[in-house]
Amino acid sequence: MLLPYTTVISLIMSALLGGVLVRNGGGGMVEGAGVKVGNISKIEDAAYFRIYYGNTFKVIKNDLDGKSYLLIQSDSKMAAKTKYCTPRIKSFVIPLANFSLDVNYFPVSFFELLGLMPTLKGITSDRIASPCLLKLYNEGQLQMLNKSEPQQLSPYAAHFISYNTNQQTQSCNYVTFVPIGEQTPLQRAEWIKYLGVFANVEVRANEIYDAVKSNYMCLVNSTASKKLKPIVAWMDFNDGVWTFTKDAYKLKYIEDAGGENLDESINKITYNISSLEDLEQLHAILCTVDVLIDGTFTPDPIGYNSTLFFQNLNIEDQSCFAFLSHESVWRHDKRLSTDLALDWFDGAVSQPQLVLADLIEILFPTGSYTTTYFRNLLKGEQATTLGLENCNRDTLTAMEPTIITCT
Numbered sequence: 001m002l003l004p005y006t007t008v009i010s011l012i013m014s015a016l017l018g019g020v021l022v023r024n025g026g027g028g029m030v031e032g033a034g035v036k037v038g039n040i041s042k043i044e045d046a047a048y049f050r051i052y053y054g055n056t057f058k059v060i061k062n063d064l065d066g067k068s069y070l071l072i073q074s075d076s077k078m079a080a081k082t083k084y085c086t087p088r089i090k091s092f093v094i095p096l097a098n099f100s101l102d103v104n105y106f107p108v109s110f111f112e113l114l115g116l117m118p119t120l121k122g123i124t125s126d127r128i129a130s131p132c133l134l135k136l137y138n139e140g141q142l143q144m145l146n147k148s149e150p151q152q153l154s155p156y157a158a159h160f161i162s163y164n165t166n167q168q169t170q171s172c173n174y175v176t177f178v179p180i181g182e183q184t185p186l187q188r189a190e191w192i193k194y195l196g197v198f199a200n201v202e203v204r205a206n207e208i209y210d211a212v213k214s215n216y217m218c219l220v221n222s223t224a225s226k227k228l229k230p231i232v233a234w235m236d237f238n239d240g241v242w243t244f245t246k247d248a249y250k251l252k253y254i255e256d257a258g259g260e261n262l263d264e265s266i267n268k269i270t271y272n273i274s275s276l277e278d279l280e281q282l283h284a285i286l287c288t289v290d291v292l293i294d295g296t297f298t299p300d301p302i303g304y305n306s307t308l309f310f311q312n313l314n315i316e317d318q319s320c321f322a323f324l325s326h327e328s329v330w331r332h333d334k335r336l337s338t339d340l341a342l343d344w345f346d347g348a349v350s351q352p353q354l355v356l357a358d359l360i361e362i363l364f365p366t367g368s369y370t371t372t373y374f375r376n377l378l379k380g381e382q383a384t385t386l387g388l389e390n391c392n393r394d395t396l397t398a399m400e401p402t403i404i405t406c407t
């Protein structure tokens with residue numbers, strides 16, 4: 001028997017409005033309206049999801065796609081009676097007994113940090129950046145699922161997807177996980193709490209986010225004393241046209257690393273290299289740039305070298321470019337799998353402190369720090385391909401975050 005829809009709505013409303021609403025800045029325990037809840041996550045930075053705690057259930061509201069997930073504790077009476085699948089609300093019994101992933105651009109590392117690999121049972125492709133996930137697949141722990149056959153995805157308690165595919169085709173067990181919709185690196189990383197809620201591992205999710213955030217903030221602080229702010233252009237080339245990045249999280253990385261982005265008025269413009277006028281303007285702007293990040297998408301990251309960069313930039317007179325004299329042209333595709341899945345879309349999302357540490361080294365070189373995600377095109381640095389042999393822990397154990405030395 002199903003609870004009437006109105007009953008569920010009123011349960012949710014009482015969670016939203018009643019004494020169990022979790023507000024920013026509270027303690028680790030919330031008690032209210034006769035309800036005792038332990039192990040909660042509070043959202044500090046993320047803008048696009050909210051969590052509400054009831055006595056035997058939780059509600060996550062994903063503000064990017066407008067969906068709410070009613071998560072019912074498996075040991076509650078409601079769990080056996082309640083099942084919702086409407087365009088607005090879906091219900092799940094938690095902790096999830098098992099789940100599958102659409103791994104295409106999915107930051108699997110969030111699950112690895114939480115230690116949820118034992119309940120991951122299916123994936124849609126083996127084109128994955130994570131060496132330990134590859135190894136898990138190789139060990140026969142994961143089912144390979146065909147996305148085009150929805151009945152293969154339905155046996156799992158939840159199927160996580162990383163972007164909002166056609167709403168019409170979303171099945172009842174789909175959960176959208178979209179940290180990439182956030183504006184800053186830390187906001188993206190805080191989505192670990194969104195996943196933690198599905199597995200009752202809020203304590204672990206909070207610990208990881210606290211560790212990542214305090215390391216990130218310490219690194220931000222470490223650049224405070226730098227007087228000179230190098231000017232950075234993060235740009236990409238597509239179909240004959242160069243564009244400066246408008247991705248808010250990339251601009252924030254540059255600021256946090258102690259650099260300066262190009263002025264917004266310049267950022268807006270695109271430059272067609274077939275036009276002499278555009279080329280003149282682009283070269284004039286680049287004469288002010290100290291560090292260039294070439295984020296051009298390529299189907300062949302291994303083959304993308306400085307020759308290709310110069311060809312795309314169409315540069316003849318190179319005398320005015322500081323990023324050339326300082327040999328500072330970078331790409332963020334240093335870590336990738338043998339079939340070219342970039343870890344930039346996985347590990348870099350959950351551990352932004354690693355990206356920030358790279359950028360600080362790029363802007364203020366010490367020569368004693370080896371970058372994780374960025375490679376120097378002008379110094380001929382190659383991409384590092386990762387295979388399952390690069391997995392250096394038991395595949396079922398949780399991954400620990402990498403904390404950068406910071407004083």
Ligand SMILES: *[C@@H]1O[C@H](CO)[C@@H](O)[C@H](O)[C@H]1NC(C)=O
Nearest residue numbers: 037038039200201202203204
């Ligand atoms: C909270 O989490 C801790 C550690 O994960 C666990 O031992 C404890 O039982 C949990 N408490 C509740 C009320 O869920």
Ligand SMILES: *[C@@H]1O[C@H](CO)[C@@H](O)[C@H](O)[C@H]1NC(C)=O
Nearest residue numbers: 144145146147148149150152
């Ligand atoms: C996946 O399913 C589709 C539709 O049934 C089929 O055409 C395709 O060959 C399948 N792909 C693989 C790799 O089995």
Ligand SMILES: *[C@@H]1O[C@H](CO)[C@@H](O)[C@H](O)[C@H]1NC(C)=O
Nearest residue numbers: 096097098099121155156157
């Ligand atoms: C996943 O867990 C559910 C219980 O929620 C179970 O019915 C189902 O058989 C499991 N599926 C797989 C593929 O393990």
Ligand SMILES: *[C@@H]1O[C@H](CO)[C@@H](O)[C@H](O)[C@H]1NC(C)=O
Nearest residue numbers: 213214215216217218219221
């Ligand atoms: C960073 O600096 C601010 C202001 O000086 C300080 O309040 C904060 O505690 C520092 N954070 C870390 C993680 O060092």
Ligand SMILES: *[C@@H]1O[C@H](CO)[C@@H](O)[C@H](O)[C@H]1NC(C)=O
Nearest residue numbers: 238239240241272273274275
């Ligand atoms: C760039 O300019 C060339 C020559 O004017 C033109 O043919 C081409 O369509 C332009 N490309 C784009 C993407 O606008």
Ligand SMILES: *[C@@H]1O[C@H](CO)[C@@H](O)[C@H](O)[C@H]1NC(C)=O
Nearest residue numbers: 303304305306307308377380
């Ligand atoms: C870049 O790759 C191309 C094609 O493999 C090669 O011809 C060229 O010499 C390479 N350039 C550098 C600087 O290694």
